[in-house]
Amino acid sequence: MxxxxxxxxxxxxxxxxxxxxxxxxxxxxxxxxxxxxxxxxxxxxxxxxxxxxxxxxxxxxxxxxxxxxxxxxxxxxxxxxxxxxxxxxxxxxxxxxxxxxxxxxxxxxxxxxxxxLPPLTPLREKEAVILKLRRNTPETGSRLKSHHFFNNAAAKREIGPDPDKEGIFLTKEGYLAEGITSNLFWAKEGVLYTPALETGILNGITRQFILKMAGRSGIPVKEGLFKESALHEADEMFFTNSIQEIVPVHKFMKRELPGNRGAIVRQLYKKYEDNISMLDE
Known part of the structure; x- marks a missing residue:
């Protein structure tokens, strides 16, 4: 190589x-x-x-x-x-x-x-769990994608090597933050939710892309400070990052979710596919 x-x-x-x-x-x-x-x-x-x-x-x-x-x-x-x-x-x-x-x-x-990597990853599902380790706070005004990565590495050690499991950080105040290497989204009654940047999360590029695509698709979006209980009431849940793209959650803390059958997940994934196809034009 x-x-x-x-x-x-x-x-x-x-x-x-x-x-x-x-x-x-x-x-x-x-x-x-x-x-x-x-x-x-x-x-x-x-x-x-x-x-x-x-x-x-x-x-x-x-x-x-x-x-x-x-x-x-x-x-x-x-x-x-x-x-x-x-x-x-x-x-x-x-x-x-x-x-x-x-x-x-x-x-x-x-x-x-x-x-x-494969040409375009299908909607590969994962299980999601809440981490015991809390998300550290950014060292400056906003989180950088920097070499200071031990909080993430320690979280990965907590959940183990299983590639089909992703951990969810809470902030020290107990608000939902992000995945170990991903941003977090969930849907309830047709509304898409995601933690606000004020929680100290990384402003993921795929996160920004999904927010834009949701707006163009007429999907209402709410960014804010949310507790873990919001996930227990979610109709759908998924993670995003630039390598794994959109990752639907089929199980959260023993609760079954629709995973790759979720309507909003599938709608946004179609938008993702459409934008990939336009790279060839």
Missing amino acids: VLFLNGKFVKKEKAAISPFDHGYLYGLGIFETLRTYNGKPFLLEEHLERLNDGLNELGIDREFTPSEIKPIIHELCRINGLPDSYIRMNVSAGIGDIGLQTALYEDPTVIIFQKP
Whole structure:
């Protein structure tokens, strides 16, 4: 497998970064994960906008545009023979002296990874459980998709390695937050609900896409502060992220749910499929 590292395409076995990179020493780095379908990146502009915002927050003096990144992704798809793939773009602060730095980082380390995925994941169901571990609060005004990922890793350890199970974080105040690697949605009597950004969740790119598609489909949406009890009354529930797309929940805390038979899930998934098909136009 080949990856992109600081302007070059290199085999993964030969890729190396400095131990003095402040992404390693202090966790100063931002990443984005997205999918390609038939060699074309989905929602790339939105992912780069969030990436650039995070880099600015961390004091990393670098900005990326679709015109710069799209050809790199296309070349990775060609070299690795992976038109349908997982892409992770990782930008860390770069080399610095030991000790915290207040000046801007002007020479970051840029890595773009790739691995295979199926062309379009069907509506694969999962079981959802409430985590005992609470969601940590963002380190700044809003949650960054940063290298500080141990809250997520610890939550995954709590529920175990089963890929068909997702944990739901509560905030320290007891409000519904998000999944371990996903955003959370549920429906009740035709209304779509999701936790507000004020809970400290990541403003997921697929989350934003779903909210937009719901609006275009005439589905009422309510963002807010909700307790766990709201999920026990839900008609449908699903998770979203950029790699797994839309993930319907068939079981929540021993309660059966319609999963991939849910009307709103299926309606939104059709919108997702339609937008994927337009990548080829």
